Amino acid sequence: MPDTGEQLRGSERAVLSRYLVERYAAGESLMRLAQDTGRSFGHVRRLLMDAGVTMRPRGGSRPRTT
Template sequence: MSTAVANDRAALARYVVERYAAGASLMRLAEDTGRSFGHVRRLLLDAGVTLRPRGGSRPRTT
């Protein structure tokens, strides 16, 4: 990710929305952008994204 995108909130929001829609996790997006989990989550929520349930694709144990 370029520094210009990381410093521009609107461009960062577009980037994380696109990557999240493609299947990237919040943790992965936080790592890739150098932002906190909470910051990435807030960008997605502010953009109107419905977040996936926690736990990813791991099988559930009962």
């Protein structure tokens, strides 16, 4: 994905949204997606929310210590 800070509209926004949905579903973090696309954390989150993605809980997975 191109690293840009320009505002996206129409088909460009849809393409980025699909890309983010696929990677998030594959387990990528919001922070990683934001870094890789040059977009803010909030922008990435908004695109995923607008696409109907159910967000994972905060904090990621942690190994069991019991």
